[in-house]
Amino acid sequence: MRKETTTVDTMKTRRATADVERAGGRPRVTVTLPRTSPFSRQMLIPGWDQGRLERARVLIAGAGALGNAVTANLALIGAGHLAVADFDRIDVSNLSRTVLFRRGDEGRSKAAVAAERVRPLMLAGAPIVVPLEGDVVWELGWGVFRRMDLILGCVDSSEARAAIGLPAWALGVPAVFGGLYAHNGGVVTQGVGTGPCVACGFSPAEWDDWSRRYSCDQVRRAAAAEAKVPATQIIASLIGALMVQEGLALLHDGGRNAGTRLFVAAQRPVIERVRLTRKPRCPFHAHIACVEEFPALSNQLTAGELLEALGARGREITVRLGREFLVGCRCKGCGRSLPLRKPRHRTHARDLVCEACRRADRPLVTDPRIASIDALSRGMDAAVLGLSLEALGIPALHLLEVERDGRTGWIELTGDLARVLPGWPGEASPTASP
Ligand SMILES: [Zn+2]
Ligand SMILES: [Zn+2]
Numbered sequence: 078m079r080k081e082t083t084t085v086d087t088m089k090t091r092r093a094t095a096d097v098e099r100a101g102g103r104p105r106v107t108v109t110l111p112r113t114s115p116f117s118r119q120m121l122i123p124g125w126d127q128g129r130l131e132r133a134r135v136l137i138a139g140a141g142a143l144g145n146a147v148t149a150n151l152a153l154i155g156a157g158h159l160a161v162a163d164f165d166r167i168d169v170s171n172l173s174r175t176v177l178f179r180r181g182d183e184g185r186s187k188a189a190v191a192a193e194r195v196r197p198l199m200l201a202g203a204p205i206v207v208p209l210e211g212d213v214v215w216e217l218g219w220g221v222f223r224r225m226d227l228i229l230g231c232v233d234s235s236e237a238r239a240a241i242g243l244p245a246w247a248l249g250v251p252a253v254f255g256g257l258y259a260h261n262g263g264v265v266t267q268g269v270g271t272g273p274c275v276a277c278g279f280s281p282a283e284w285d286d287w288s289r290r291y292s293c294d295q296v297r298r299a300a301a302a303e304a305k306v307p308a309t310q311i312i313a314s315l316i317g318a319l320m321v322q323e324g325l326a327l328l329h330d331g332g333r334n335a336g337t338r339l340f341v342a343a344q345r346p347v348i349e350r351v352r353l354t355r356k357p358r359c360p361f362h363a364h365i366a367c368v369e370e371f372p373a374l375s376n377q378l379t380a381g382e383l384l385e386a387l388g389a390r391g392r393e394i395t396v397r398l399g400r401e402f403l404v405g406c407r408c409k410g411c412g413r414s415l416p417l418r419k420p421r422h423r424t425h426a427r428d429l430v431c432e433a434c435r436r437a438d439r440p441l442v443t444d445p446r447i448a449s450i451d452a453l454s455r456g457m458d459a460a461v462l463g464l465s466l467e468a469l470g471i472p473a474l475h476l477l478e479v480e481r482d483g484r485t486g487w488i489e490l491t492g493d494l495a496r497v498l499p500g501w502p503g504e505a506s507p508t509a510s511p
Contacts, residue, residue, distance in 0.1 A: 115200045116155050129328055131157040131201045134224060134503060138162050138213045138241050139231035140187040142174035142308055143255045146317025147229050147324075148195050149176050154321070157201035158502065160225070162209035162217055163187040174310045186210050205500050211472065214240040215400065215422040218376075218474035220489045223248045223368065223505040224498060227324050230254035230275070231317075233306050235283040239361055242267055242275035244476075247365045249506065251327040251335065255320045257308040260343045262316035265353070266323045268336035273355040274362060278338050312343055319348075367509040368476055368487045375492035376473045380453045381462035387488070388481055396453040397478040402469050404448040404461065410436040418460075420470025421449070466490070473497050 114120070116127050133156050137144050140163035148161060167175075167182045167190060177194040178187075192208035199206060211217055214237050222228065222244040230241045230252060238254050245252035245267060252267040254275050267275045279287065319339060326334050340349045374386060380396075388394040401421040407414045411434040419428065430436070450461065453469075461469075471477070473493035479486060486509070494501070 119154060124329060126329055127155060130155050130325075132503075133226045133328055134158040134160075134501065135324070136160045136162065136221065136225045136228045137191075137231060138217070138228060139233075139237070140177075140191040141165070141171065141231060141233070142310065142313035143231035143257065143317050143320070144187075144229075145175040145177045145191060146314045147231060147255075147320050148191055149198060150318060150321040152195045152198040152204075153200060154325075155201045156199075157203070158205045159192075159195065159199070160207045160209055160221065160498065160501075161188045161191045161195070162211065162213050162221075163191070164210065164212040164216065174308065174313050176310075176314075205502075207498055207501065209497070212422075213237055215420075215470065216472045218472040218490065218493065218497065219244045219248070219476040220368075220474035220491065220494065220505070221497060222250055223476075223489075223507075224501055224503065225250050227328060228252040229320055229324060231320075235276075235279055235287040238283075239276045239279075239287060243361045243363070246274045246361060247363050251324075251332060253320050253323045253327070255316045257306055257312050257316055259307045260309075260312055262312050262319075262341045262343070264316060264319045264323055264339040264341070266327065266332075266334045266337050268353070268355065269332055271355070272336040273353040274359060276361045277356045277359050278353040312341075315343060316341060365476070365487050365507065367507045368489050368505070369509040370489045370491040370505070372491045372494075374488070374490045375496075376466040376471050376475065376490050377493075379463055379465050380457075380469060381459075383466060384453060384455055384462070387479060393480075393482060394454060395480040397480075398451050398453065398469060398471065399478065400470050401449050401451050402461075404450060404458070406448065408434060408436070410434045418464070418468075422470060 119125055120127050135151055135156050135158065137148050137159060140148070140161050144161065144163065148159060151159060163186070165187050167178050167185050167187055169183050172178055172180065177191050182190050186208070188208035188210045192206045196204070196206050209217060209221065213232060228241060228245045228250055230238055232238060232241065242252060242254070249269055251269055252275065254265045254267065256263045265275050265278050267273070319341065323334055323339070336353050337350050338353055340351070371386070374383065378386070383396060384394055387396070403417045403419055403421055403424060405414060405416040405418070408431040410431055413431070413433045415432060417424070417428065450457070467473070471490070474490055474497045476487050476489050479488050
């Protein structure tokens with residue numbers, strides 16, 4: 078039996094009582110609301126914490142159909158701080174599934190337009206919304222992740238899900254992922270602590286998709302990176318709403334649903350929750366125990382300047398890039414050695430064409446003909462040490478693993494903070510004790 082009563086008086090403030098009786102017996106919840114609050118209805122929900130939502134810092138990774146749906150939902154329920162990340166530009170085919178975009182937006186940045194349009198919809202007290210224009214797989218610094226209370230992965234590919242899930246899991250930030258296919262969809266709530274990550278829930282097809290992106294030609298396939306998933310606004314708003322619902326549960330109760338997947342078949346209709354199991358051999362379970370912040374460091378410094386700033390002269394120091402930088406390679410056709418000087422993730426198929434013989438014969442797969450680096454140390458090629466971290470493929474506000482005198486730890490390019498997340502509130506975690 079369930080009975081709900083609401084009493085309303087005519088004073089300046091309204092006293093509302095939600096009295097829910099159940100077999101288990103739930104406490105009576107009484108909230109006093111200013112009459113003018115846009116949130117008065119949702120605050121009648123037992124256990125609802127509007128203050129928690131207003132303080133919440135949420136990253137929406139991907140501003141397509143799902144990203145639009147979750148961003149609009151979060152704005153209306155009063156989330157106070159949103160960061161919207163996407164590298165892509167608006168295409169006319171997006172307009173039927175994106176409530177924040179309209180005709181005339183074609184060609185503009187998805188992240189910038191989503192942030193611009195959602196700002197007036199945000200009902201929290203002093204809302205902040207920040208667009209982050211860049212590829213969520215490679216160009217989103219992990220310092221962004223550690224300044225979030227919740228991450229919503231609104232991306233199509235298993236590569237992007239793994240790339241978002243990895244730092245979220247490593248830094249202990251709760252994350253929810255949505256996926257769409259025709260009239261069906263799914264929502265994965267990643268575990269925190271020792272629970273399963275999003276990749277532990279990958280199907281064999283998703284693992285195939287992930288590994289294919291890392292074999293083949295090993296270069297960025299310009300437009301092919303964006304999967305064309307059949308979907309409608311209907312299923313996008315349904316899955317987006319469920320993602321926000323799962324996110325709210327994470328913010329309110331700390332993760333009862335963590336490590337689960339919701340299956341949604343909208344035509345039958347059915348929604349089913351299954352628990353994911355942690356796969357011991359899953360490659361995405363690194364843990365970052367603490368991060369040392371360096372306000373003097375940014376990705377605008379050169380590699381040489383970074384090494385100088387981190388260690389006194391003569392100390393052994395290695396900075397891992399966490400990615401590969403291609404220095405040069407020898408053409409299979411004419412045999413000439415040619416410089417390349419590009420991070421692998423920014424290398425496109427057109428870079429394989431040899432300037433000398435015009436054949437597309439520059440091999441970029443692991444090959445003795447290619448020179449690449451994945452770490453920085455003193456005594457490297459001066460041309461590499463003179464490149465900025467940005468040119469080496471390191472995003473602003475990123476975290477780097479540093480080995481000094483045999484000890485390994487994580488540092489942050491904290492000098493980029495004001496540029497990447499202007500006005501962003503709150504502490505980051507985990508932070509090294511001074
Ligand atoms: Zn995993
Ligand atoms: Zn050649």
